Amino acid sequence: MPCCCYYKYPHNDYNSNQFLLLLLLLLLLLLLLLLLLLLLLLLLLLLLLLLLLLLLLLLLLLQLLQQLLLLLLLLLLLLLLLLLLLLLLLLLLLLLLLLLLLLLLLLLLLLLLLLLLLLLLLLLLLLLLLLLLVLLLLLLLLLLLLLLLLLLLFLLLLQLLLLLLLLLVLLLLPFLLLLLVLLLLLLLLLLLLLLLLLLLLLLLLLLLLLLLLLLLLLLLLLLLLLLLLLLLLLLLLLLLLLQLLLLLLLLLVLLLLPLLLLLLLLLLLLLLLLLLLLLLLLLLLLLHHHHYYYNYHYYYYYYYYYCCYYYYYYYYNYYKVNNYYCYFYYYYNYYYYYYYYYYYYYYYYYYDYYDYDYYDYDYDYYYHYYYYYYDYYYYYYYYYYYYYNDCYYYFYY
Incomplete structure (x- = not known):
């Protein structure tokens, strides 16, 4: 140093x-x-x-969030339209089921009327048969009286008549039995058809209840979608206000x-x-x-x-x-x-x-x-x- x-x-x-x-x-x-x-x-x-x-970064983020909210709003509107279409289809189906139910009821009434008519017809036939039998018995009694009166005179004729009457009775009896069986079969068929109609009526009632439940669910979904749309609109409004404030600060x-x-x-x-x-x-x-x-x-x-x-x-x-x-x-x-x-x-x-x-x-x-x-x-x-x-x-x- x-x-x-x-x-x-x-x-x-x-x-x-x-x-x-x-x-x-x-x-x-x-x-x-x-x-x-x-x-x-x-x-x-x-x-x-x-x-x-x-500030620029916040503006970009807010714009991105606004775009996302708009996209979500469009999706919700699309979902709302789909639900409305589904609701319309369900209402149409419900109307068709109600018309079908009405037709089935009318058909059931017609079948009941037909069944009553057949029963009346069967009763009338039975009455006619009874009347015919009564007339035949009366005629037989008359003939027997006549034969008793003319026993000696018309023995051969009486025998012939008796044989003819017996043959007539034997010929008419199977036809009457066959007619009775046919009437009974027809009655059974009518009863079976009535049971089927009642079952169809129960199925239609069940379908009607299901459609009412689906309609209620769709109404609830529509209410939720409306609430979500309102919330999204409020969020978009807040985002626009924040964007305005950030633009003022940036200026x-x-x-x-x-x-x-x-x-x-x-x-x-x-x-x-x-x-x-x-x-x-x-x-x-x-x-x-x-x-x-x-x-x-x-x-x-x-x-x-x-x-x-x-x-x-x-x-x-x-x-x-x-x-x-x-x-x-x-x-x-x-x-x-x-x-x-x-x-x-x-x-x-x-x-x-x-x-x-x-x-x-x-x-x-x-x-x-x-x-x-x-x-x-x-x-x-x-x-x-x-x-x-x-x-x-x-x-x-």
């Missing part, structure tokens, strides 16, 4: 440069404030851009963004002007020297700069070398971390000598270890800075 100049030369121009130094300091402060303000504006601009992106952000950009541009121009003014002041400070002591001053000025250059040169090289040294030292500590870990008790007894607590060791050990190295570099920093100030001091005074 080179030795800086400790010799007080006879003359300096510090007092003459004091005003320029104060101006330089004020300009530096103003430049720092402008830089801070510029950083704040940049941060605000980034926040506005982020807000703009978030506000887009209006503020050009103003911030304009203010940022003005600050950049002002910062550029301050930098130019600062360069001018530095140039004045460099060119402002006393003529009589110029060479002497230049020598010490050069020697000061040479000293400081040499200082900075070594200072730079020192940090340049030690930067890599610390870099490798970091990896040395990193790779030898387990080495220090295995020597835990050694450092524990070492720090116990310096009154470190046992329970705080696990936390304080690495902290104080690195803190020690931090103070070590910090000490050298102040050490160099002290000599720099010392050189600076002996140059100006």
